[in-house]
Structures are given as structure tokens and as C-alpha cells.
Amino acid sequence: MLEDRNTVASIAAAIPQPLAIMHAVRDDDGTILDFEWDFINAAGAREILVAPEELVGQRLLEKLPEHRDGLFGTYCQVTETGEPFEIVEAGYDDTWGTQEVIPRIYDIRAEKLDDGFVVWWNDVTDRVIARTELEHSNKELELFAYAASHDLQAPLRQITSALTLMTDEVGELPEVVQEYMDIATESAIRAQQLIRALLEYSRVDARTRALKPVSLESALQDALLDLEQPIAESAAEIDVDIESVPRVMGEPTLIRQLLANLIGNAIKYRRADVSPRVRVDWRPMESEFVEILVTDNGIGVDEQFTEAVFELFRRLHPNSEYSGTGLGLAMVKKIVESFGGRIRLTSEGEGMGSVVRFTLPIEQKEGSDG
Numbered sequence: 001m002l003e004d005r006n007t008v009a010s011i012a013a014a015i016p017q018p019l020a021i022m023h024a025v026r027d028d029d030g031t032i033l034d035f036e037w038d039f040i041n042a043a044g045a046r047e048i049l050v051a052p053e054e055l056v057g058q059r060l061l062e063k064l065p066e067h068r069d070g071l072f073g074t075y076c077q078v079t080e081t082g083e084p085f086e087i088v089e090a091g092y093d094d095t096w097g098t099q100e101v102i103p104r105i106y107d108i109r110a111e112k113l114d115d116g117f118v119v120w121w122n123d124v125t126d127r128v129i130a131r132t133e134l135e136h137s138n139k140e141l142e143l144f145a146y147a148a149s150h151d152l153q154a155p156l157r158q159i160t161s162a163l164t165l166m167t168d169e170v171g172e173l174p175e176v177v178q179e180y181m182d183i184a185t186e187s188a189i190r191a192q193q194l195i196r197a198l199l200e201y202s203r204v205d206a207r208t209r210a211l212k213p214v215s216l217e218s219a220l221q222d223a224l225l226d227l228e229q230p231i232a233e234s235a236a237e238i239d240v241d242i243e244s245v246p247r248v249m250g251e252p253t254l255i256r257q258l259l260a261n262l263i264g265n266a267i268k269y270r271r272a273d274v275s276p277r278v279r280v281d282w283r284p285m286e287s288e289f290v291e292i293l294v295t296d297n298g299i300g301v302d303e304q305f306t307e308a309v310f311e312l313f314r315r316l317h318p319n320s321e322y323s324g325t326g327l328g329l330a331m332v333k334k335i336v337e338s339f340g341g342r343i344r345l346t347s348e349g350e351g352m353g354s355v356v357r358f359t360l361p362i363e364q365k366e367g368s369d370g
Contacts, residue, residue, distance in 0.1 A: 017043060022035040040055050276296060294355070
């Protein structure tokens with residue numbers, strides 16, 4: 001509870017956040033009739049569009065009568081009970097003594113001070129509008145990607161089906177014709193894979209709006225099951241050391257996909273005649289995050305491309321050498337950042353292997369700081 005009115009006023013005068021101090025005006029029975037301004041800082045006066053000297057000594061309901069059906073009752077409750085008040089993103093049509101109605105959105109907090117209260121607020125209208133517009137834009141993008149992917153996949157399926165039927169109908173084809181048919185079929189299949197990958201990429205944000213505690217050990221076990229065939233075919237050695245790693249906040253299937261993509265990449269981009277070795281371990285951090293490291297002995301990456309590999313459709317090698325859509329690491333980056341983490345790749349150069357480091361927020365136990 002705040003008690004020293006003069007101290008509060010001297011501090012409030014210097015802060016950029018709007019703040020005002022008021023005391024109760026009571027009748028003979030002690031009932032609060034109104035509140036009177038004792039102080040308002042420069043930021044608050046600018047917000048209300050009234051000079052401080054025009055408010056100090058004035059009564060709240062006489063100056064702003066619309067508060068009688070709004071915050072007045074709340075201010076009375078704070079003053080009488082001592083219970084602080086907080087409302088986030090409350091909408092008001094403010095006139096501030098003018099004829100113009102200005103719809104605004106505020107974060108407002110009030111706390112008892114002697115026989116009155118101190119109130120401070122922030123105008124968050126622009127922030128809420130920007131967030132709403134971004135959410136609307138993201139939703140439109142998701143709908144567009146979903147519709148476009150389905151509309152595009154239908155003709156591609158027809159193309160691959162027609163090519164297959166044509167081959168079955170005609171039988172053996174001249175070598176050059178068969179070569180063209182194979183190119184057309186492979187291109188159609190690759191386009192389908194790319195569209196599906198784009199659809200997955202567009203859905204990441206929608207799937208990370210409600211984070212939950214996830215066991216990295218369980219997610220990694222599931223990821224390794226997904227990679228069972230490439231691990232066996234490449235005779236890859238997977239070294240895991242994530243014992244005692246805290247649970248992270250995320251979405252289970254995306255964490256699984258994240259780990260599978262990184263380990264799968266480490267296996268795919270291996271050096272010729274060298275069995276891939278991949279190590280997954282972790283490090284604690286001072287902040288509320290944990291760092292996961294995926295280290296390999298693969299082909300490595302030239303230093304100038306260590307950031308570019310996370311860009312959409314950025315491929316450092318032709319599809320004839322290493323197949324793929326160019327979306328794998330872009331997807332990984334989007335997943336990590338959607339959870340509030342960061343990711344980077346380091347390599348001593350081509351042929352020297354790579355290390356991918358990414359951070360994820362850890363589960364906060366009840367009663368812990370923060």
C-alpha cells in the first residue's frame with residue numbers, strides 16, 4: 001500500500017506514465033460523494049488535454065461526469081477496501097470535457113492512498129489495433145495458404161495420374177519420351193511436396209498460440225522413431241545427452257518436428273563415405289530458457305551462408321545432390337521463434353560439420369521467481 005502522498009507526487013512528476021492522485025469527498029455519514037484531484041503529472045495532463053492547474057482542486061464527477069457509470073464505483077471500492085484494481089485493455093469513449101467522442105483503449109491500475117487513491121494508466125489503443133490487424137492478416141494468410149494449397153494440389157494430382165495412366169496405356173516408350181515423362185512426373189511430385197511444406201509452414205503460428213509443458217526427452221524419442229529408416233540406411237550414430245533437461249513450453253508435435261528436421265538434416269547432409277554422427281545435448285541458461293545443441297560431422301556450411309540457410313527456399317546445393325523443398329530450416333526457425341526462442345548455426349567451414357543451437361522457454365514451477 002502507498003502511504004506517503006508527497007513522496008508519490010514527487011516521484012510521479014518525473015515519470016512518463018500518466019498518473020493522478022485523488023482524495024475522497026464524503027458526506028456527513030461518510031459516504032463517498034466524489035473525488036478531488038490532488039495531483040496529476042505532466043504525462044497525465046497531456047493525455048487528458050487539460051492543464052494540471054485546471055484539474056487540481058476540481059472534483060472528478062463535475063469535470064468528467066461520464067465516470068459516474070464507469071470507474072467511479074471502482075475508485076470507491078479501492079478507497080474503502082484497500083484492494084488494488086487493475087483492468088487491462090478496457091475500452092472507453094472519452095470526451096475529456098470536449099464535444100468530441102474519442103474511442104480509446106487503456107490499461108488502468110489504481111491503489112489506495114490515504115483516504116483516496118493513486119491511479120496510473122497507459123493508452124494502448126495503437127498497440128491493440130496493430131495486434132488485431134496482425135492477427136487478422138495472419139488469419140487471412142492461413143486461409144489463403146490453405147485454399148491455395150488445395151486448389152494447386154488438385155491439378156497436380158491430375159497431372160501425375162494422367163502421366164501414370166498414359167504410361168500404363170502405351171506400355172514401353174522410346175527412351176527419350178520416357179525421360180521426358182519421368183521429368184514431368186518428378187516435377188509434379190516435387191511441386192506437391194513443396195505445396196504441402198508451405199501449408200505446414202503457414203500453420204505454425206496457429207498451432208503455437210497456447211503453449212504447454214513438453215518433455216524434450218519424449219519428443220526426441222518420437223523424432224528418432226520418425227527417422228528410424230534414414231538412421232538405419234546411413235548407419236548413423238546418434239548420441240543423446242539430455243538427461244535432467246527441464247520441460248519446455250511449446251507444442252508437442254512441433255517440438256517433435258523441430259528435432260526430427262534438425263537430426264534428419266544432419267543425416268542427409270553427410271560427407272561421402274563417412275557415417276554420420278549426431279550429438280544432441282543441452283546447456284542451462286541464466287534466463288528462463290534452455291539451449292539445445294545438435295552437432296554433426298557432416299558437410300558443414302561456409303560462414304557466409306550460416307544465416308541464409310534459414311531463409312525460405314534457400315538451398316545451397318542442387319536438388320540432384322540433396323533433395324528437399326528448401327523449407328526445412330525455415331520451418332525450424334519459425335517454430336523456435338514462435339515459442340519465443342532463438343536459433344543459429346555455426347560451422348568451421350565446408351567438410352567440418354555444423355552445430356545448430358536453439359533456445360526454448362522452460363516450464364516455470366509454481367512459486368518460482370518470474
